[in-house]
Amino acid sequence: MITFGALSIAVILAKGTDKPLVLRSGHAISLPIFPEILYHIYMNKPPFNNLIRNDIDMFWSNRLGLVHSVADVRSFVCEYLPLLGIDYDTSIAEAILQLQRIDVVEAQPLVSEITALAKLIYDERDTSTRLKLWQQLAKTVGYDKEISKIDINLTSRSNVVKYIKVLLSDNCMRMWTAHDIAYKIVNLMAHYDITEDDRLLYEIWDLATEVEVMTLAGIEKSGKLDEMIGLSKELGRT
Numbered sequence: 001m002i003t004f005g006a007l008s009i010a011v012i013l014a015k016g017t018d019k020p021l022v023l024r025s026g027h028a029i030s031l032p033i034f035p036e037i038l039y040h041i042y043m044n045k046p047p048f049n050n051l052i053r054n055d056i057d058m059f060w061s062n063r064l065g066l067v068h069s070v071a072d073v074r075s076f077v078c079e080y081l082p083l084l085g086i087d088y089d090t091s092i093a094e095a096i097l098q099l100q101r102i103d104v105v106e107a108q109p110l111v112s113e114i115t116a117l118a119k120l121i122y123d124e125r126d127t128s129t130r131l132k133l134w135q136q137l138a139k140t141v142g143y144d145k146e147i148s149k150i151d152i153n154l155t156s157r158s159n160v161v162k163y164i165k166v167l168l169s170d171n172c173m174r175m176w177t178a179h180d181i182a183y184k185i186v187n188l189m190a191h192y193d194i195t196e197d198d199r200l201l202y203e204i205w206d207l208a209t210e211v212e213v214m215t216l217a218g219i220e221k222s223g224k225l226d227e228m229i230g231l232s233k234e235l236g237r238t
Contacts, residue, residue, distance in 0.1 A: 182212035
């Protein structure tokens, strides 16, 4: 990890080269020659400027603006629960914690119960304990499908492809900001070595590194997110 002041930047250490490495921030650094080719990415949440923060706040404001009742609260949570075992459960907990923003009097007791459980999940390190908490939360909202797995495996290409296709599906595009989705795709490099030879995967990953630090207006104008979605549909043919 390289830090410029308070700014933490994801760095890919490309072994086998002494060429300057250009970071997504635009800074370039020189690396020594390493003995073998490996990629390591160390991720912090991307640095958001005020415009991007405003975009994210607007996304959640619009999404939560559809929640007007106890039934809506339950439906909101139940939209995210099927992604357990597919996406990071802490990310799902973060999304559910957005319910703290709503101001629906009749739903407050349920919201308080749900968000208390979601916070416990987010803070808990032990997977088996988190699983039990998720099962309790599911029962609280009347989710009737069994939750038996919350861990995910992104160390194989097939699993990475499935994950990307889920993230870039219409359903997930409604449930998370473009920035969150791009960040998750960038973070894949922490688990799986996406090389330039793997053209489609690499192009999607490379576009994601740009999208995660763009404003929503910039994303729409550039067409980069649409390009990622188009490329993800081609993945099913490779």
